[in-house]
Amino acid sequence: xxxxxxxxxxxxxxxxxxxxxxxxxxxxxxxxxxxxxxxxxxxxxxxxxxxxxxxxxxxxxxxxxxxxxxxxxxxxxxxxxxxxxxxxxxxxxxxxxxxxxxxxxxxxxxxxxxxxxxxxxxxxxxxxxxxxxxxxxxxxxxxxxxxxxxxxxxxxxxxxxxxxxxxxxxxxxxxxxxxxxxxxxxxxxxxxxxxxxxxxxxxxxxxxxxxxxxxxxxxxxxxxxxxxxxxxxxxxxxxxxxxxxxxxxxxxxxxxxxxxxxxxxxxxxxxxxxxxxxxxxxxxxxxxxxxxxxxxxxxxxxxxxxxxxxxxxxxxxxxxxxxxxxxxxxxxxxxxxxxxxxxxxxxxxxxxxxxxxxxxxxxxxxxxxxxxxxxxxxxxxxxxxxxxxxxxxxxxxxxxxxxxxx
Amino acid sequence: xxxxxxxxxxxxxxxxxxxxxxxxxxxxxxxxxxxxxxxxxxxxxxxxxxxxxxxxxxxxxxxxxxxxxxxxxxxxxxxxxxxxxxxxxxxxxxxxxxxxxxxxxxxxxxxxxxxxxxxxxxxxxxxxxxxxxxxxxxxxxxxxxxxxxxxxxxxxxxxxxxxxxxxxxxxxxxxxxxxxxxxxxxxxxxxxxxxxxxxxxxxxxxxxxxxxxxxxxxxxxxxxxxxxxxxxxxxxxxxxxxxxxxxxxxxxxxxxxxxxxxxxxxxxxxxxxxxxxxxxxxxxxxxxxxxxxxxxxxxxxxxxxxxxxxxxxxxxxxxxxxxxxxxxxxxxxxxxxxxxxxxxxxxxxxxxxxxxxxxxxxxxxxxxxxxxxxxxxxxxxxxxxxxxxxxxxxxxxxxxxxxxxx
Numbered sequence: 023x024x025x026x027x028x029x030x031x032x033x034x035x036x037x038x039x040x041x042x043x044x045x046x047x048x049x050x051x052x053x054x055x056x057x058x059x060x061x062x063x064x065x066x067x068x069x070x071x072x073x074x075x076x077x078x079x080x081x082x083x084x085x086x087x088x089x090x091x092x093x094x095x096x097x098x099x100x101x102x103x104x105x106x107x108x109x110x111x112x113x114x115x116x117x118x119x120x121x122x123x124x125x126x127x128x129x130x131x132x133x134x135x136x137x138x139x140x141x142x143x144x145x146x147x148x149x150x151x152x153x154x155x156x157x158x159x160x161x162x163x164x165x166x167x168x169x170x171x172x173x174x175x176x177x178x179x180x181x182x183x184x185x186x187x188x189x190x191x192x193x194x195x196x197x198x199x200x201x202x203x204x205x206x207x208x209x210x211x212x213x214x215x216x217x218x219x220x221x222x223x224x225x226x227x228x229x230x231x232x233x234x235x236x237x238x239x240x241x242x243x244x245x246x247x248x249x250x251x252x253x254x255x256x257x258x259x260x261x262x263x264x265x266x267x268x269x270x271x272x273x274x275x276x277x278x279x280x281x282x283x284x285x286x287x288x289x290x291x292x293x294x295x296x297x298x299x300x301x302x303x304x305x306x307x308x309x310x311x312x313x314x315x316x317x318x319x320x321x322x323x324x325x326x327x328x329x330x331x332x333x334x335x336x337x338x339x340x341x342x343x344x345x346x347x348x349x350x351x352x353x354x355x356x357x358x359x360x361x362x363x364x365x366x367x368x369x370x371x372x373x374x375x376x377x378x379x380x381x382x383x384x385x386x387x388x389x390x391x392x393x394x395x396x397x398x399x400x401x402x403x404x405x406x407x408x409x410x411x412x413x414x415x416x417x418x419x420x421x422x423x424x425x426x427x428x
Numbered sequence: 429x430x431x432x433x434x435x436x437x438x439x440x441x442x443x444x445x446x447x448x449x450x451x452x453x454x455x456x457x458x459x460x461x462x463x464x465x466x467x468x469x470x471x472x473x474x475x476x477x478x479x480x481x482x483x484x485x486x487x488x489x490x491x492x493x494x495x496x497x498x499x500x501x502x503x504x505x506x507x508x509x510x511x512x513x514x515x516x517x518x519x520x521x522x523x524x525x526x527x528x529x530x531x532x533x534x535x536x537x538x539x540x541x542x543x544x545x546x547x548x549x550x551x552x553x554x555x556x557x558x559x560x561x562x563x564x565x566x567x568x569x570x571x572x573x574x575x576x577x578x579x580x581x582x583x584x585x586x587x588x589x590x591x592x593x594x595x596x597x598x599x600x601x602x603x604x605x606x607x608x609x610x611x612x613x614x615x616x617x618x619x620x621x622x623x624x625x626x627x628x629x630x631x632x633x634x635x636x637x638x639x640x641x642x643x644x645x646x647x648x649x650x651x652x653x654x655x656x657x658x659x660x661x662x663x664x665x666x667x668x669x670x671x672x673x674x675x676x677x678x679x680x681x682x683x684x685x686x687x688x689x690x691x692x693x694x695x696x697x698x699x700x701x702x703x704x705x706x707x708x709x710x711x712x713x714x715x716x717x718x719x720x721x722x723x724x725x726x727x728x729x730x731x732x733x734x735x736x737x738x739x740x741x742x743x744x745x746x747x748x749x750x751x752x753x754x755x756x757x758x759x760x761x762x763x764x765x766x767x768x769x770x771x772x773x774x775x776x777x778x779x780x781x782x783x784x785x786x787x788x789x790x791x792x793x794x795x796x797x798x799x800x801x802x803x804x805x806x807x808x809x810x811x812x813x814x815x816x817x818x819x820x821x822x823x824x825x826x827x828x829x830x831x832x833x834x
Contacts, residue, residue, distance in 0.1 A: 038484045072504070078444045079508060080515040087514070087522055091507035094500035098478070101497035102485060108493070109486040116493055120526060121571050165527050 024189040025057045025147075029157065029179030032066035033196045034253035035099045044253070045106035047194075052112060052152055059143060059153040059186065061179040062103060064095025085130035089159075090167045093119070096156035096175070104154045114152040117142070119159035119167065124178065126160035126168045132309075133160055133168035135177065135240075138185035155182060173234030180237045184244035191241070191248050193233065198252035199260035200225070200232055202424035203277045207415045210425035213258055214275060218265040218369045221275045224401040228365035229280025238262065265369050273377060274368040274422040279411050281362045283313070284336040285393065286343055287328040290353035293320040301327060301346055310339050313363070314396045314405065324353075328394060330405060333359055361393060362408040366418060367401045378402045384421040390414055430595040431463045431553075435563065435585030438472035439602040440659035441505045450659070451512035453600075458518060458558055465549060465559040465592065467585040468509060470501025491536035495565075496573045499525070502562035502581070510560045520558040523548070525565035525573065530584065532566035532574045539566055539574035541583065541646075544591035561588060579640030586643045590650035597647070597654045599639065604658035605666035606631070606638055608830035609683045613818045616831035619664055620681060624671040624775045627681045630807040634771035635686025644668065671775050679783060680774040680828040685817050687768045689719070690742040691799065692749055693734040696759035699726040707733060707752055716745050719769070720802045720811065730759075734800060736811060739765055767799060768814040772824060773807045784808045790827040796820055 028048065035041050044060075051058045072092045076083040083091075100116035107114035119126075122142055126133035143153050157175025160168045170177050176193060183191035200222065203211040217225075219242035226235035232250060241248045241262060251259040269275070291297060298317070305312055315329040331339045340357055347355050364385075371377045378395075381402050385392055390413065394405035406414055419425060434454065441447050450466075457464045478498045482489040489497075506522035513520035525532075528548055532539035549559050563581025566574045576583050582599060589597035606628065609617040623631075625648035632641035638656060647654045647668060657665040675681070697703060704723070711718055721735040737745045746763055753761050770791075777783045784801075787808050791798055796819065800811035812820055825831060 038481070042485070075444070075504070075508060076511055079448070079511045083511045084514045087507040087510045090522060090524070091504060094503050097500050097503075098481070098497060101493040102481060104493045105482055105485045105489045108490045116496060118496070118573075167524075 023055050023057070025059075025186060026051055027059045027061065027179055027183040027186065027188045027191045029061040029175055029191070029193045030063065030253060031175065031195045032063040032068070034194050035062055035103070036066040038102070041099065041102050042106050045103060045110060047253070048103075048107065048152060049110055049112060057147045059147075059155060059182055059188070060103065061155045061157045061175060061182060062096060062099045063157050063175040064099055068095040068098070086166055089130045089169045093156070093159040093167050093169055096158055100154045100156050107152055107154075112152050113150055114154060115146060116154045116156070118156050120161040120165070122155065124160040124181070126162055126170070128162040128164070128166065128168065130166075130168055132171040133162070135160060135170070135181045138181055140185045143186065170236075171234075173237070176234040176237035177240060180240045180244075180246055180248060183246045184240060188246070191246050193248060193250045194253040195232065195250065196252065196254070197232060198255055198258035199250050200230070200262070201276065203415050203419045204279065207279070207412045208277075208419045210419065212424060212426050214260050216261045216263060216266070216269065217275055218269050219262060220265070220400055221269070221367050221369055222262045224365070224367040224398065225276055225278050228278045228367065228401065228403060229282070229363065230276070230278045233262070270370050270373065272368060273370040273374045274366045274424065276367055277415050277418045277422070277424065278365050278367065279362055279415050280365075281408055281411060282333050283330050283361050283363050283405065283408075284333045284339075285328060285330050285358040285361045285405060286339065287326055287356045288343065288347050288352045289326055289356060290324040291327050292351055293323055293325045297350060298327070300350055301343070304342050304346060305331075305339065308338060308342060310335050310342070314394050314403065316394055330361070330363070330394065360408045361405050362411040363403050363405050364411065364414045364418065365401055365403040366422065369400050371400050380421060381418060384417050385414060388413055388417050429461050429463070431465075431592060432457055433465045433467065433585055433589040433592065433594045433597045435467040435581055435597070435599045436469065436659060437581065437601045438469040438474070440600050441468055441509070442472040444508070447505065447508050448512050451509060451516060453659070454509075454513065454558060455516055455518060463553045465553075465561060465588055465594070466509065467561045467563045467581060467588060468502055468505045469563050469581040471505055474501040474504070492572055495536045495575045499562070499565040499573050499575055502564055506560045506562050513558055513560075518558050519556055520560055521552060522560045522562070524562050526567040526571070528561065530566040530587070532568055532576070534568040534570070534572065534574065536572075536574055538577040539568070541566060541576070541587045544587055546591045549588075549592065576642075577640070579637075579643070582640040582643035583646060586646045586650075586652055586654060589652045590646060594652070597652050599654060599656045600659040601638065601656065602658065602660070603638060604661055604664035605656050606636070606668070607682065609821050609825045610685065613685070613821045614683075614825045616825065618830060618832045620666050622667045622669060622672070622675065623681055624675050625668060626671070626806055627675070627773050627775055628668045630771070630773040630804065631682055631684050634684045634773065634807065634809060635688070635769065636682070636684045639668070676776050676779065678774060679776040679780045680772045680830065682773055683821050683824045683828070683830065684771050684773065685768055685821050686771075687814055687817060688739050689736050689767050689769050689811065689814075690739045690745075691734060691736050691764040691767045691811060692745065693732055693762045694749065694753050694758045695732055695762060696730040697733050698757055699729055699731045703756060704733070706756055707749070710748050710752060711737075711745065714744060714748060716741050716748070720800050720809065722800055736767070736769070736800065766814045767811050768817040769809050769811050770817065770820045770824065771807055771809040772828065775806050777806050786827060787824060790823050791820060794819055794823050
């Protein structure tokens with residue numbers, strides 16, 4: 023007998039029929055003699071519908087109110103799943119963030135889980151109850167409803183699994199695992215049976231959408247084994263877990279792309295101490311996440327500062343940066359929205375030299391110009407013109423021999 | 429400066445435009461220097477939509493889950509109204525049942541409010557905040573979400589007004605007050621400027637839909653003045669308040685009808701002690717509300733027992749009653765679904781004789797057969813064939829001279 027946490031995403035609970043399908047999958051786990059806690063997202067499209075309602079009132083809705091509004095999406099799916107399970111003869115109960123409680127900080131729309139009290143869940147599990155928990159939401163110290171940001175239900179599931187010391191956390195979605203590249207771009211992409219936490223983390227940060235990065239961080243911290251599976255098939259799956267020797271033999275685990283990128287260059291910045299802080303503090307204050315930063319060598323007391331931000335926030339970022347540029351006496355601000363980030367990730371890189379060089383030469387052979395480079399121990403990222411995105415992914419996937427094997 | 433509680437019903441918040449209209453009305457009260465607490469229903473149709481979702485899974489959904497599901501309707505409207513007020517420059521905050529908290533018993537789908545803690549509201553009012561409270565919902569001692577039954581938002585509003593000792597509780601709806609009869613039936617119907625709590629209570633119980641009966645009970649108990657007004661017009665309104673001399677001069681305040689009635693007769697019941705309990709206990713256990721009950725005089729040790737129930741629950745009621753009839757050795761069960769209840773209500777009846785007689789003779793003149801009669805100090809109700817409903821209302825309205833005056 024195991025304690026299993028399962029999370030189902032929006033496409034898995036997108037209709038009454040799909041919710042009934044999830045109920046049958048959950049029942050099978052229970053029938054096999056396991057304890058089970060299910061974490062759900064809202065029906066696909068529902069969160070966007072609610073946000074649009076808010077935006078039809080104001081482009082900038084109060085975030086406390088917005089969180090309370092969008093959290094209703096999960097309230098609908100969890101109660102419907104509990105009803106479906108009850109109808110099948112199982113004892114099932116839904117729990118909202120405040121009912122468990124899932125305690126978070128007060129950073130509305132992007133709150134962090136601080137603590138999950140497991141008393142109520144354990145008590146119900148002892149009674150044989152199937153627990154259905156609302157993903158994406160929590161409650162702060164003042165009793166306000168908070169949400170965890172896009173994809174936050176993954177984090178809810180892993181956090182619940184960690185709090186309960188569950189044997190496994192299964193993330194059900196519309197793909198059957200983590201691939202060496204996006205199969206929509208690269209038909210030769212191969213599903214990985216296993217991937218290390220750090221690799222998954224870098225892939226998620228580099229644009230892979232299969233898991234929210236924060237959920238992987240949490241899984242790593244608490245050692246929760248995470249299994250990514252398809253709701254609609256019993257085949258396949260990828261286990262996200264601790265590094266092992268097998269993984270280290272592979273140099274690169276996967277290639278990923280992120281088109282939600284824009285590049286900003288501040289030209290001829292006077293090169294004085296404190297200038298970087300002056301530029302990036304106002305961006306941080308406005309919650310604009312800066313990804314890669316490059317500062318050129320100083321020429322005649324001036325330097326160029328280039329960095330990338332999310333393309334969605336480019337309007338606001340441009341305005342802020344233009345104000346700063348004036349203030350610090352820089353020459354001009356140049357924005358390029360037609361860029362993408364291509365990354366290769368693998369724990370094996372640490373012990374293999376020449377990985378970055380091979381990436382650069384592969385792109386060079388395809389006549390793809392590299393605009394920016396950033397590296398970590400287990401990742402190399404290049405910013406390129408976005409029209410080359412698919413070409414770059416396919417070329418790198420082949421160069422590192424990531425494709426299907428016989 | 430006053431403390432005003434306003435409640436807006438589903439048709440008043442049925443779209444973004446209507447919510448913005450409510451925001452302007454609320455702002456006017458605030459601008460005039462008052463403190464204000466707003467209680468909202470769900471958008472019109474939303475509660476039914478959610479119930480239909482549940483029923484598409486099972487005809488008999490778990491009531492705890494159902495309450496959590498349908499309570500999302502008010503969560504949507506209160507957050508949207510708070511956003512609209514924030515956008516207009518006011519400080520506004522929404523509060524769910526659990527956030528105040530509004531404490532109820534655990535009778536899911538028909539919970540009763542036990543207590544409302546006013547600390548959080550008072551604290552926010554001191555800061556100049558406009559408070560927006562979810563109607564219809566509360567929380568029980570175990571932290572489960574409960575709902576108060578159809579029309580429960582009226583009760584929420586009156587309960588909040590009572591807890592805060594508000595100066596007035598204004599109920600905004602799609603009609604501009606309480607009428608002497610349903611204006612859709614009786615074009616001559618007249619809006620009442622004032623009505624006594626007891627009259628309103630009898631009217632509500634007798635089928636008038638303008639206020640939930642329980643909200644009137646609560647208003648009477650706590651002496652909360654309730655003003656029924658139209659959201660869409662600044663004219664008119666009816667004040668529900670304590671009896672005064674003016675009211676007592678009027679014999680009848682209004683006529684009302686209730687078509688949600690079905691009549692059940694158990695024929696030839698052996699007339700033994702305890703037989704009534706045997707019949708009605710199982711109905712009560714199944715939450716079937718029995719309205720009028722008539723027991724005929726006993727003939728040869730047998731009696732006929734006739735009573736009315738809601739037409740909606742007739743299937744279940746019939747089944748239960750047929751089982752009982754067999755058990756107690758009654759002859760047969762006869763059900764008539766084509767009946768309606770017509771009532772006249774007025775505090776002046778107490779001191780005027782012949783009111784019931786006048787009602788009976790008026791119906792007789794129109795050849796309307798009376799099937800059952802029930803009276804209270806301030807009300808006379810007759811069950812008649814439902815096809816005569818409109819005719820009876822018009823005739824009684826005229827006979828008691830309730831129409832428009834010059």
